[in-house]
Amino acid sequence: MARLILSRLVSMGLSLAVASVVIFVMLQAVPGDPAAFMLGLNAAPDTVAALRDELGLEGSFLARYGAWVGGMLTGDFGTSYTYRVPVSDLVAQRIGVSAPLAAYALALTILIAIPAGVLAASRRGQRADWGVMGATQLGIAIPNFWFAMLLVLVFAVQLRWVSAGGFPGWEDPLAAMGALTLPAIALALPQASILARVLRGALIETEGQDYIRTARAKGLSRRATMLRHALRNAAIPVLTILGLQFSFLLAGAIIIENVFFLPGLGRLIFQAITQRDLIVVQSVTMLLVFAVITVTFLVELAYTIADPRLRA
């Protein structure tokens, strides 16, 4: 067990190292000098040189990479070229929108997918199954940003229940949750559709198993066998998919934040790209990759613990 965790940790570290090199090399390829960009056309050459030094743009490729990675490891993500504040401060502000949004969407995904998957599997071949399968087929095909626009059209424009975008801040938690509700629904729909289909398949797979037949023979109803035995055994594929979905939720949030004008990490990356604030792009991207790799690791760990067969 300990050896398994150790070997997973090593491969996680390796992934992060390669990811950091890829991201660093890509952003070095961007044309233009951020220092010259910040100071404008009339800046004196020595002012530009001084700023380049201050921003850590001088020195060899390896030295700059080492400085960046060393900084990331100690919590120093660099200084934003445009805002002139530490990137970690920007991230700290923005993560208060992105993390709750992803968590909200994940919760909705699970709340929608599990009942839908159980319903479809227990009414296999019947009308409820067809309904769930049809709806999820549609849910997978809908781009979440378009679904977001439709939600705005119905609930903000027609019904006026919520505002069409923006974020009031966490001082008023209810208003904040309200502002995140439509974005979370838009993010959750495609993911819930995928998860419901996976769960249905996994539940149906358990149906022919001996332990299910035994439970049924002992007189347990179909519903009870499904909830007590089948659902637990379907947990592994469901957990695997949920882990993958976190990565989609993060990426999806980047686009959805732009639809709803939410001040999260996604909007931060986009604004940084247009302002050529490369250090922000670099550090925030690395942070997102770190989050995804960590979650994948934790999910693998979780189902190794849940399923003794995988420990071998």
Place this chain on the structure above:
Amino acid sequence: MSIAARLGAALVALVALAAGLSLIWLPHDVERLDIALRLLPPSPAHPLGTDHFGRDMLSMLMAGARTSIAVALVAVGIGLVLGVPLGLWAAANRGRWLDEVIMRGNDLIFAFPSLVIAILITAVFGPSAINAILAIGIFNIPVFARVARGGALPLWTLDYVAAARVAGKGRLLISVQHILPNIASLLIVQATIQFSLGILAEAALSYVGLGAQPPTASWGRMLADAQTMIYTEPQLAILPGLAIVGTVLGLNLLGDGLRDALDPRLRRAQL
């Protein structure tokens, strides 16, 4: 074929036809702006009305289909051409360091949030249809490598492969002559799935302005343009969205149908 698969095939055929037709003929020029004709309701001349620049919506949708299909198709092609040989190679050298390197490299690409990196690529190298294709295509490589390897591994244990080895054929020849034809159906099904994901990814990238650039018509950018007018002209946002949903739905239904038709063992698990 099931009703669902037929519906899927019909949707895909419709979109492919619209895209193909747009190569030689469009009802109206989509690159000419005419403000006098802006936001017209549907009429015989403009069956779906016109947009805020006076462009014919039907023509825009047809030209958008062309962009979507071209981007997704080339991205799938990249995945097939690079991913399948990698997967076959890994399977032929199972357990050796080569297999290990290829599969770990694949894990690494999977670990990246694909859209984040796609955004990064297009942001660094500038927004264009070509960079969108590359960004989507790179993530198709590990998918096809994995499917090819997974399909090839069990085949290597079969008698006819052993017979081919005894006959003196090398790994490369066996992979091409015996393994590849037998995993073709798996690859076709996966290609359909990646194609529909490619359509969605292209729409997302061009929606945020990182895909095909004006004057090239694209569904994602039509949606982005429509967003500011959603209060007054919701149809401008609804039509391109329906086009995307129809295409993706059609491809997914077709993919499911193909899988059932090509692999009878899966049919039972499906329904």
